[in-house]
Amino acid sequence: MKKTLFTLIILISCLNISHSQGQLNNQNRFSTDLNGVQNFVESGVLSTTIGKENPNIKGSPYITTNFIPANISVSTNQIFSVKYNAFLDEFEVLGKDDVIYAINKNESKDVTIIMLNTKKKYQVFNYFNSENDLDLGYFIHLNNPNSEIKLLKKEKIIFISEKLSSTGYDKAQPAEYKRSKDKFYLKIRDLEVILLPKNKKKLTKLFLGSEKEILNFIKTEKIKLNKETDLVKLINYLNQIRS
Numbered sequence: 001m002k003k004t005l006f007t008l009i010i011l012i013s014c015l016n017i018s019h020s021q022g023q024l025n026n027q028n029r030f031s032t033d034l035n036g037v038q039n040f041v042e043s044g045v046l047s048t049t050i051g052k053e054n055p056n057i058k059g060s061p062y063i064t065t066n067f068i069p070a071n072i073s074v075s076t077n078q079i080f081s082v083k084y085n086a087f088l089d090e091f092e093v094l095g096k097d098d099v100i101y102a103i104n105k106n107e108s109k110d111v112t113i114i115m116l117n118t119k120k121k122y123q124v125f126n127y128f129n130s131e132n133d134l135d136l137g138y139f140i141h142l143n144n145p146n147s148e149i150k151l152l153k154k155e156k157i158i159f160i161s162e163k164l165s166s167t168g169y170d171k172a173q174p175a176e177y178k179r180s181k182d183k184f185y186l187k188i189r190d191l192e193v194i195l196l197p198k199n200k201k202k203l204t205k206l207f208l209g210s211e212k213e214i215l216n217f218i219k220t221e222k223i224k225l226n227k228e229t230d231l232v233k234l235i236n237y238l239n240q241i242r243s
Contacts, residue, residue, distance in 0.1 A: 037080065037095040045074070045111070046093055046101035058176035061087035061157050067094045072103075073112040082113065084122070086157040087177055089137050091122070105136045112145070113138075121145065125152070127185065127193035139185060139193065142228065143235050149242065150187040151196075151235040153228070156180045184231055198225055210241055 037046065053060060067081035081094040091103040091113060103111070105124050113122040121141045129135040139152035158180050163173035184196040188206065197203040200218050203225065204211040217223070217237055223230045 037093055037101065039075075041095070041101060045104055045107050046095075047104050056175070057159075058174050059157075059178060061085050061159075061177045063155055063157075067092075069116045071114045071116065073110075073114070079116070082115075084138065084155070086155045086179075087159060091138065105138075109136070112141075125187060125193045128195075134192070142184075142232055143239075147235075147239045148189050149235055149239050151231055152185040152187060152193060154183050154185060156183065184228070186235075196225070196231070200225060207238065207242065210238075213241060214238065 041047075053062075063084045063086050065083075067083050069079050070082045071078070072080055072082075082091055084091055090105070093101045093103060095101055103113075109124050111124065114120070115122075122138045123141065123145070124136055125139055126134060127137055127139075129137070137154060139154050142151040142153055143149075156179075157177050160173075160176050160178055162175040165172040185193050186196050186206070187193045197206070200215065204214045207214060214234075214237075218234065221230075221233065223234050225231065225234075
């Protein structure tokens with residue numbers, strides 16, 4: 001009798017979990033505003049994209065495997081299903097009949113994308129890329145987006161080509177997407193986004209007249225320029241003394 005009761009309890013629990021997960025998946029998918037997606041397509045904010053991963057390549061170009069719910073600032077009362085392709089540096093939006101669209105960065109420079117589960121807030125900015133060319137890219141806000149000095153983070157995924165065996169004894173390596181370290185950037189007022197200097201003296205030169213104060217704060221607070229929480233603390237301080 002006890003064994004039968006225990007089995008029944010386990011069965012009911014599994015059914016409840018399965019039902020809850022199904023409701024959550026259906027709710028996320030149902031809540032996606034497909035009319036809003038179509039409006040964006042018609043306005044030029046979205047354009048069609050292939051949106052398919054190559055199964056022969058290891059890893060993924062996306063930060064998240066699945067589409068997740070998000071708000072897009074031009075239509076904050078609607079929920080969209082999105083995911084970020086960090087290799088191509090573009091956001092994809094799921095539309096009707098599983099058609100995938102990419103947000104046109106040139107048409108959405110003032111648009112912010114807020115991921116509802118992680119609260120990450122992405123925005124497009126002009127910046128100088130690794131080739132020192134002016135480019136458009138998505139950055140995550142790490143402090144108040146309305147601050148004069150903005151601390152930004154860029155997520156990056158790189159592609160590593162397939163490596164063939166050269167001697168017959170070494171092992172061939174498949175092509176793969178690999179997550180590289182996030183990089184921190186600064187946007188000061190209306191200037192272009194720049195890579196945050198890793199050297200504290202180079203950093204202070206960006207804020208002439210406040211060099212001694214900044215160096216003293218870094219020393220006193222034991223700020224590390226490669227630690228996100230420390231950088232947020234530092235940039236908040238800079239906004240206070242430079243306001």
